Amino acid sequence: MFASVLSAAIFGMEVREIQVEADVSDGLPSFTMVGFPSAQVREAQERVRTAFKNNRLSLPPKRVTVNFAPADMKKEGAGFDLPVAAAVLAAAGILKPELLSRVLVVGEISLNGEIHGVSGILPRVIRARELGLRFCIIPEENIREGKLVRDMQVFGVKTLEDMIRCLKEPEAYLYTEEKEMDIQDDPTENRIDFADVCGQEGARRAAEIAVSGFHNILLIGPPGSGKTMLARRLPTIMPRLTFEESLEITKVYSVAGLLTESDPLIRERPFRSPHHTSSPQALAGGGRVPGPGEITLAHRGVLFLDEMPEFSRKSLEILRQPLEDKEIHLSRAAGTYTFPASFMLAAAMNPCPCGFYPDMNRCRCTPGEITHYLGKISQPLLERIDICTEVPSVSFSKMKKRTPGEPSAKIRERVKTVQEIQRKRYQKEKFCFNGELDGRNLEKYCVMTAEADRLLEQAYEQFQFSTRAYHKILKVARTIADMEEAEKILPEHIGEALAYRAYDKKYWS
Template sequence: RKMTVYAVRTLRDVIQHLNDIERLEAAVPSDDQQEIRPEYTIDFSEVQGQFLAKRALEIAAAGGHNVLMIGPPGAGKTMLAKRLPTILPPMNTEESLEVTKIYSVAGLFHQNRMITERPFRSPHHTISVNGLIGGGTIPRPGEVTLAHNGVLFLDELPEFPRSVLEVMRQPLEDGVVHIARVHASLTYPAQYMLIAAMNPCPCGNYGSDQLCTCTPGEIRRYVRKISGPLLDRIDLHVRVERPLYRELVSDEAQEGSGVIRERVLAARKRQVERLRPFGMFCNAHMGHRAIRETCCVTEQARRLLQEVFDKFKLSARSYDRIIKVSRTIADLGESDEIGQEHVAEALSYRNKLQRM
């Protein structure tokens, strides 16, 4: 159905328009909205080395998984995280409209067409609970909602107050945020990818070739600032080491974002077709029923899963997340079944903090 749409910046513009003081011009729809694609000024080809971290981020992008990067200062964790949106699938019209509405409600929308670039939010560790989740006297969207359909990057994860981190558990699980106030109860969308980064210890050198000056007690207290239930909701844990000198000065061309994105798009296409009956589009959103009905596991992979489950006393949530990541790795490998090699790689990304 055709309708006339007016783009306004302030309530005063609306009043003047309705009183015929200063009429607004009708917005003209763009015929090429479907063809609009974000143009990034950064690229994965600028990252020298870091092949393991790049592989983990490719898996995360392909399946919509959360990632925790652990490594010493200056290893490139932030550089890698900022390039994740460049390998994510472009937003479709519905996703673009959702993001545009959120930013309009938050008073952050200042352009003439819909937002087409996936959000990348990176709040400072001094942020409050209301700033992260949303709220206030007049409830406004928080960072988890502003990151909807995009990426929420938390650098220096242990430096965030534990109370702030714990409130993320519900939106990470449900994809929405419920804010209850005396006069209103609101629900904001919060379907985002969490990318977190942290040092392995307070001085940052534990496990590296540099001397660590931290005591075992200090390391334990530092790591325990992040609760087990929150870590359990992060699918991929990857160690990021300082790049070698020969990698930094190498003239060898690094794989660009465009090449990686093509593999991600192919994997996402397989997921969309497989999960269409469940109304999902990526593996990270699968529930237990979807896992049971769509994830075919070989006998060798089942034996490996049983051995690991019994040995490490995994929770049901951990088991499901291993299957989800394994399914994504299989999708990247164009395999219909989850094989032993897919499970083995998924297990290599499990909780590395517990090994410290």
């Protein structure tokens, strides 16, 4: 007798449907799996067979063949245990094969028949909704994650018996009703706030511009000046996530297996701060079938590289392509995988190995050591950073006064206003922020006055900017103009944007 059920596999961020077919026929008793299963999937036959025995589900002494279609993709992971069990039960006549029609099943089975959670449930359920399936059967551990897809019926099962009851009578199946989650509820307020930052008015202004236009930012200053403190507070002035954005980020973390069982929905913008010893594979995503790396885990949030020159050259150069394309492409023998990478890069560094250059009264570095240190960051990567600002040491008087700075909530309201201006302007485009403007649209959206145009021309000739640097200056100037609700870019906007490029000439000249 033949039966089949639909399951799904995760390849990168892509969900591919896998038809799990089972056939029970006369012949020597055996359990065979075909269809390019990995060693992990082949082990399912022993888990399923033992779970059947421990739950008093006796299979007839016949030949059992399980096939995973299509056969040209290698099947990996333990999520195929449950669909294999369902297909075999139907092929053996314990379940009616028609009960498995238009149902997605995924889960891992233990030897006693209990069902364990697996990663990547959310994108699978979303795919089931797109296919118009009747319902999904997933592990009880993943039920809150599955129910984030509100217009798809999802059942959570704890045991093999639960799955059988659910398939026989899905409408009457009793399961714990999870509390509905509402994205409109304000998440827990951050314990960190921009009000904690003492002084640093210039760096705070640069940070607000960077977040308003989704520009990449580099903070340069001596040790202890507050670079890391500023960077960690960038997500607190970003607008709250919409439900669609939360779902998009949650999909990434679901595939990476980083969601919590109690509250799987990602409600706050990611802030990823990998250590400088991180390998290129940790940043981009590694493995034969790669998963999300730090670049992808920072999607819709901030990727912070503290002590940027301490990262290996290879790790830093990996950033160049995703910073331009807002996605990262990884090629492996099994195929090419695409991951989302629309993140804001924030980096911090000292101006020299000891950290005190150009204060020659304190700096003890030789010119050669400074050149070697700064040379760890290539010029092409620097030109992909829109804003480069200095974070000087805080004076004693400001530290003594400890006057609270402007709180994050107030800055966030201004940022929301500026970003709304950009969304209305780019509503017919495929991007939303000034930082995402491409060369074709610069002249259309970055209209300057004659005086501003002359100022930019003089700076371009004097500093010998590259074309990419010219584009970055225009994008930042456009954001500064939006902050003042100016329709055209004025000379003062160009002047401030140029100031955020002057520092890299100061240090790297």
